[in-house]
Amino acid sequence: MSLHEAAWRYQAHEICPEDLPMIAAEALAAGLDTPTLCELAGWPRNADTRDIRDAFEQALSESGIELPGPSLARRHALRRLAARLVDGQITPAELATDDWWETEVETTEERSFVSLIPQCGCCIEYTLGLDQRTWAGRAEDRRGCPDIDSADRPRLLTWP
Numbered sequence: 001m002s003l004h005e006a007a008w009r010y011q012a013h014e015i016c017p018e019d020l021p022m023i024a025a026e027a028l029a030a031g032l033d034t035p036t037l038c039e040l041a042g043w044p045r046n047a048d049t050r051d052i053r054d055a056f057e058q059a060l061s062e063s064g065i066e067l068p069g070p071s072l073a074r075r076h077a078l079r080r081l082a083a084r085l086v087d088g089q090i091t092p093a094e095l096a097t098d099d100w101w102e103t104e105v106e107t108t109e110e111r112s113f114v115s116l117i118p119q120c121g122c123c124i125e126y127t128l129g130l131d132q133r134t135w136a137g138r139a140e141d142r143r144g145c146p147d148i149d150s151a152d153r154p155r156l157l158t159w160p
Helices: 003-011 017-029 035-041 049-062 070-086 092-097 108-116 124-140 150-158
Strands: none
Touching: 003 017, 003 049, 003 070, 017 035, 017 049, 035 049, 070 092, 070 108
16 A cells, blocks of 8 residues: 555544554655654554654655545545445445444535445344345446446546
């Protein structure tokens, strides 16, 4: 994963702070070189979380990478989630593992996708049972939700 992608995923809370030193080491191996990146790459996973976060954000700044806003990063994560669903890497039931349905969306495509996400993990079978026809219809007729249409997959994977 590139440092740029790590920044987006970090801001969307998809990356744990203890994983950031290894991400820094991978960025160094890929050819990026900043003082803070070098320092962070040598830290243990159990270093102070605040220190890790501060160092990662400083390393991003030194690399010329801006952190996206939390809402935009979350929308980016939502689109990656849609792409993973289309690719068969996750199931509809796995969508209920987070509060995706609460994501602030801005486009019709995002709204369409979020409307399909089950809101409750404790009653997932009930939720998906009621929505089975909706999911089946979306799989057969991909025109219903452009953001999960395989023709749009390149756009999903490169957004924003």
